[in-house]
Amino acid sequence: MTQAADDAVLITQAQKGDRTAFDTLVGRYEARAYQYAFRLTRNPETASDIVSDAFLRVYTALHNFRGQSAFGTWLYRIITNCYLDFRKKDKSGRTSSLDSTIKGEEGEMERQIQDDADGPVELAERSAREGAVQEALSHMPEQQQAMLVMFHVEMKSYEEIAQVLDVPLGTVKSRLNRARLALRDLLGQQKELFFTG
Amino acid sequence: MDLTQARELYSAYYEGTIERLSAVALETAMQADPEISEDYQLFASVMDSLPVLAQESVPLPHDLHDRIMQRIDHHEWEKKQEKRFSLFGGPKLAWFGVAAAVFIGFAAMAVIQANKAGGTSEANSVPVAQTPFEVSFTVESGAVTLSAIGPLNSSVVLTSPEAGVPAQTEATSNRAVKIPLQNQSSNPRVVEVTAMVGKTKRDSYVMVLPGTSRGAQLTGEGTLIDCAKAVAKTYGTPVQVEGDSSKACRWSLTQKDTTDTLVVALGRTNVTARVSASGILQVSAR
Numbered sequence: 001m002t003q004a005a006d007d008a009v010l011i012t013q014a015q016k017g018d019r020t021a022f023d024t025l026v027g028r029y030e031a032r033a034y035q036y037a038f039r040l041t042r043n044p045e046t047a048s049d050i051v052s053d054a055f056l057r058v059y060t061a062l063h064n065f066r067g068q069s070a071f072g073t074w075l076y077r078i079i080t081n082c083y084l085d086f087r088k089k090d091k092s093g094r095t096s097s098l099d100s101t102i103k104g105e106e107g108e109m110e111r112q113i114q115d116d117a118d119g120p121v122e123l124a125e126r127s128a129r130e131g132a133v134q135e136a137l138s139h140m141p142e143q144q145q146a147m148l149v150m151f152h153v154e155m156k157s158y159e160e161i162a163q164v165l166d167v168p169l170g171t172v173k174s175r176l177n178r179a180r181l182a183l184r185d186l187l188g189q190q191k192e193l194f195f196t197g
Numbered sequence: 198m199d200l201t202q203a204r205e206l207y208s209a210y211y212e213g214t215i216e217r218l219s220a221v222a223l224e225t226a227m228q229a230d231p232e233i234s235e236d237y238q239l240f241a242s243v244m245d246s247l248p249v250l251a252q253e254s255v256p257l258p259h260d261l262h263d264r265i266m267q268r269i270d271h272h273e274w275e276k277k278q279e280k281r282f283s284l285f286g287g288p289k290l291a292w293f294g295v296a297a298a299v300f301i302g303f304a305a306m307a308v309i310q311a312n313k314a315g316g317t318s319e320a321n322s323v324p325v326a327q328t329p330f331e332v333s334f335t336v337e338s339g340a341v342t343l344s345a346i347g348p349l350n351s352s353v354v355l356t357s358p359e360a361g362v363p364a365q366t367e368a369t370s371n372r373a374v375k376i377p378l379q380n381q382s383s384n385p386r387v388v389e390v391t392a393m394v395g396k397t398k399r400d401s402y403v404m405v406l407p408g409t410s411r412g413a414q415l416t417g418e419g420t421l422i423d424c425a426k427a428v429a430k431t432y433g434t435p436v437q438v439e440g441d442s443s444k445a446c447r448w449s450l451t452q453k454d455t456t457d458t459l460v461v462a463l464g465r466t467n468v469t470a471r472v473s474a475s476g477i478l479q480v481s482a483r
Contacts, residue, residue: 019375020337026265035255048258052268059269129246130253152247177208184240194242 007071015063022062026055029075036076039149040083042138050086054079069163076156076164080146087142129193136186144179151176198226203233207240270373274346330369330392330399334378334437335475341406341435343390346373351399354391378435380406385429387422387438403438405429418447421482424468428478432459437479444482 007028013021033054037047057078065074137145143165150156150164162172187194206223209215215223227234258264330347345353347369355365355376367374369392380386385405392399405422407429414427420443425436427448434456446468454462456472463470467483 018337020340022269023266027262030261030265031257034257034261038255039250039253044256044258048261048264051261052265055265056268056272060272126246126249130249133243133246133250148247149250152244153251155251173208177205180208180240180244181204184236184243187243188239191239194239194246 004070008067011062011065011067011071015065022059025071029072030055032072033075033079036149036154037079037083039153040146041086042134046086050079050082053082053086057082073160073163076150076154076160077166080150080164083146084142125193132187132190132193133183136183139186140179140182144175144182147172147176147179148183198222198233200230200233200236203227203237207237210237211241211244266375267372270375274371274373277346330394332390332392332400332402333475334402334404334435334473334477336435336477339407339433339435341378341404341477343376343378343404344373345369345376345390345392346371347392347399348394351392351394354393355388356391357386357388359386378404378406380408382408383410384408385426387426403442405436405438407433407435413452415450415452416448418445420444421446421468421480424448424463425480428459428463428480434478437473437477439479439481441482446482 007025010021010025010028014025030051033051034047037050037054038044041047041050054075058075065071069077137148140148147161147165150161151158156164158169158172158176161176162169165172167175203223203226206215206219210220210223223237227237330345330351332343332345332353335342335344343353343355345367347353349370351369353367353369353374353376355367355378360382365376367376378388380388385408388404388406390402390404392401403422405425405428410430411433412430414430417423417427421438421440422442424446425438428434428436428450431450431452432454447466448463448468449466450459450462456478459478460470460472463480468480469483470478470480472478
């Protein structure tokens, strides 16, 4: 059975009130949901809250889900909306984590980027670029930030992003171009990080 | 082509999806204008650096699943509370509101009377509505789940003396919990669930969980617990024991009993059996 068909069975059971089926559905998607939320917020607590909120919205709206899009796409849309709501409420802006550590359950840990066997200089440069990009992302409007994370980090296609945001494909392309330009402009002050060698 | 026009084409050019004529126009503009050229180079360099973010390892909080499910349980509990305590939620609840108002009125009068009498009455607080203790069991595909929610300082304590495992205590203080009851041993096992408020025992429930192996124990005599174990062993079904579990009883079953005939077969002896709305077979001794 394909994942989509399997999901459809679980969703139908959950719509009938089967909590075990809903539990399984949560288990299947929670890691992806958390990664996306974390990449938007850079804060484990906030990411957990957003994911919990999102699954609660899924739970209360599941009876309306008719499978027009994949469950994962629907969930991404809900997480994006939860994140936008969170940012609206949190007018003071984010407090996280543009430094080089992540707050984990066992205290702070160094950010772990998979290493393709670069030397220490390359690693340091890459780390500095990554930090600068993260910082710039955090200062962008939420919609642009979500779009960049979906495309470049979550590797969603234009079509998937169009479904998640419920906008036409052409709109996604033009908005993504604007978001990329905005990111480029924010990083303009640190161009030496990007022109190496 | 000026910088603004050139910038409109950056993404398509970077991705290689740009039309041929537009690509030529952009390349010409970049050759002619160093500002456009440098602007695009930084754009491309920033784009090249983005995939590294996808390689970042994001540690998953170990309690994420529990947090999600607790959030949903809390939402369910709040919904129940709204129905239960809303004065405007329905005719019955409106009557509850009237009754509460009368009660508060009497309580206030009692305080006034006590004060007039010069006493040091302690009747100066209005009773606070408490969450009632609700414990229930559901069964799905043979697996039993205990659901419980209770008032302030409440908990459920699970004990299984035969298993020799320590008692498990779960706080239910204004909080809905769901606990799967499992028996990994081969034989049926008794699990006792005690509902506590503070240190006071409020109620107790006895559940016999089937083990992993089956065997026919079609006839026999013993306590009600023994009867429940025989049913669990023979049919692989969980059995809730109600009333005095040590009461003597006997049973005579057939291998082909369905739930309905099982209820009838047990009913021929001194055991009363019924199936609850949530699908749990409940037995008690007459």
